[in-house]
Amino acid sequence: MSQSASLSSSPELQAALRRAGPGQVIGLDGLDTNAGRRLNLVVNDGGQSLLFSNDPESITQPNRVLAREPSLPQGENRVFFHHQNGTHRPQRVALVARGGPGGSWVAVRRSGVGGPWSDPLVVGRRAFYRWLSDNQYYPAVRLAEGEVTILDPSLATLTVDQGQTIGGIIDIGVFPGTPVEVAVVACDPEVPMEKAYPSLLAHPRSGNEFVRGTAKACDRLLDMANDGIHDAAYDTSWGVAYYRAGDGVVDPFLAVADRLTPSGDPQPLAGNFGLLYRFHLWLTGSDGQAVALLVNPCGTDYGGAIKVAPGLDGGGDVYLPWSPDSIRDPFQAVLAGRYLPRAGVSLWFQFMIPGGSNAPINLVLVPYHPA
Numbered sequence: 001m002s003q004s005a006s007l008s009s010s011p012e013l014q015a016a017l018r019r020a021g022p023g024q025v026i027g028l029d030g031l032d033t034n035a036g037r038r039l040n041l042v043v044n045d046g047g048q049s050l051l052f053s054n055d056p057e058s059i060t061q062p063n064r065v066l067a068r069e070p071s072l073p074q075g076e077n078r079v080f081f082h083h084q085n086g087t088h089r090p091q092r093v094a095l096v097a098r099g100g101p102g103g104s105w106v107a108v109r110r111s112g113v114g115g116p117w118s119d120p121l122v123v124g125r126r127a128f129y130r131w132l133s134d135n136q137y138y139p140a141v142r143l144a145e146g147e148v149t150i151l152d153p154s155l156a157t158l159t160v161d162q163g164q165t166i167g168g169i170i171d172i173g174v175f176p177g178t179p180v181e182v183a184v185v186a187c188d189p190e191v192p193m194e195k196a197y198p199s200l201l202a203h204p205r206s207g208n209e210f211v212r213g214t215a216k217a218c219d220r221l222l223d224m225a226n227d228g229i230h231d232a233a234y235d236t237s238w239g240v241a242y243y244r245a246g247d248g249v250v251d252p253f254l255a256v257a258d259r260l261t262p263s264g265d266p267q268p269l270a271g272n273f274g275l276l277y278r279f280h281l282w283l284t285g286s287d288g289q290a291v292a293l294l295v296n297p298c299g300t301d302y303g304g305a306i307k308v309a310p311g312l313d314g315g316g317d318v319y320l321p322w323s324p325d326s327i328r329d330p331f332q333a334v335l336a337g338r339y340l341p342r343a344g345v346s347l348w349f350q351f352m353i354p355g356g357s358n359a360p361i362n363l364v365l366v367p368y369h370p371a
Contacts, residue, residue: 007036007240014368017292020335022313023322026294028331033296033364036240038250039281042225045254047218048073048174050274052256053081053184054355055210056203062087063191064203067212068183068260071100074174076109078218080274081184082124082167082355085116085160091186093166094156096197098181099143105175108138111152114355116164121303122325123167124355129305131169132317132350140173143180148194151182159189167355169274171218183260202260211267213256220272223280233282236289236341236367243279244298245351246271246359271299271359277351279363283341290340290370293349294333295320299358301328307350311339312370326357333364340370 009017013029020026053067066083085091097106112131114123141149150156152170160166174180185200187193205212222243226232234241245251248268254275255266269275283291295306303326308315320334321327327334339345353359 009240009366009368017335017338017366017368018370022318022335022337023320024335025321025327026333026335028333030331031240033240033242033362036242036364037238039234039241039243040231041222041243042230044221045217045219046221048075048077050215050218050254051077051079051182052215052269052274053083053212055212056206057082057210058084058086059091059186059203060086061203062089062091063187063196063200065200065260066184066186066203068181069214070181070259071179072172072174072182073179074176077172077174078274079170079172079182079184082120082165083186084120084165085162088162090159090161090189092156092158092189093160093184093186094193095151095170096183096185096193097143097149097151099145099147100178100180101145102178103145104143104178104180105140106143106180107140107173108152109171109173110134111168111170113155113166113168115166116158116160118164119325120165121301121356123165124357125303125305125319125325127167127169128352128354129317129319132305132307140175148197150193156193205261205263211256211269212260213258213267215254215256215269217254218274219276219278221278224282233284234365236285236291237287240364240366242362242364245277245361245363246353271353273353273355275352279349279351281347283339283345283347284343285341289367290338292338292366292368293336294364294366295336296330296333296362296364297327297358298330298360298362301326302357302361304352304354304357306336308337309348311337311345313337
């Protein structure tokens, strides 16, 4: 069990929690969420793979492959990219797939694209919100061996001008059979990507703090367990409690390996961008208090989204914050949802640290008197 001391919210903060709505920025009245009790959760990674493309963050050479996974495995996978156009000429960015030996079956499962836009943070938060709310049907595609197609063709219609950023989160299902090759590609608008792709060169890496490559998971499930080791439930009598996402310590970073221009050992994906966090918490309220789920930035600028179960509020997909586009003050937070647990409430929510934002992020439970 966690051993951190309990922490209570001020009357002013409690009043703000009673008045606020989902997506609203709340001043924490001096409350340091890091002083609360750290939730001790069971962590399990899932999904097949995550192809991450952010090196270089600013594309400087046109008509290049930005990231590639030559053997995307059967099952559920994700591609996450976030790039600024620094080529001084318009570019299109697209996700292409090529059939493996004997042919492959592949389908887009869910897609969210942000941009093109001048503010990278706005691009990232819009991409994740659109991914959360996407309910389109995407038909499966049969690819002959060596055949190239564009996945999510609407993305390939977008022109990214100099200085603009585009970002995307695209989930891909690979059917039983031969794995499929996928790549993130940037081309001049007049270049036919399907024909040009086999001969395109790899974009050189920046060699800086940016990362590209494939990780062996795209989802992280965080749950409670009545096993005597982890927290079985959160009770409002604890006071403030939190889980820190994207810190690389309590929340380990994924490791990514570059399959485009291999460069040695896998690199840590600092911030875990593109990793979907699926939380399942059991809440109780032995003291009769309600509890608010807050999202608190700890790494300066943050703007994102969340999908939460209904409680005292309607739940669903929520921009964090609704307005403005971002927050950076560690003594501010965004309200995601409120709950009255009493004898017990099962709380599910989905969260991702989007492109353009900074990690880590505290996901915080704050008890308050509902009236």
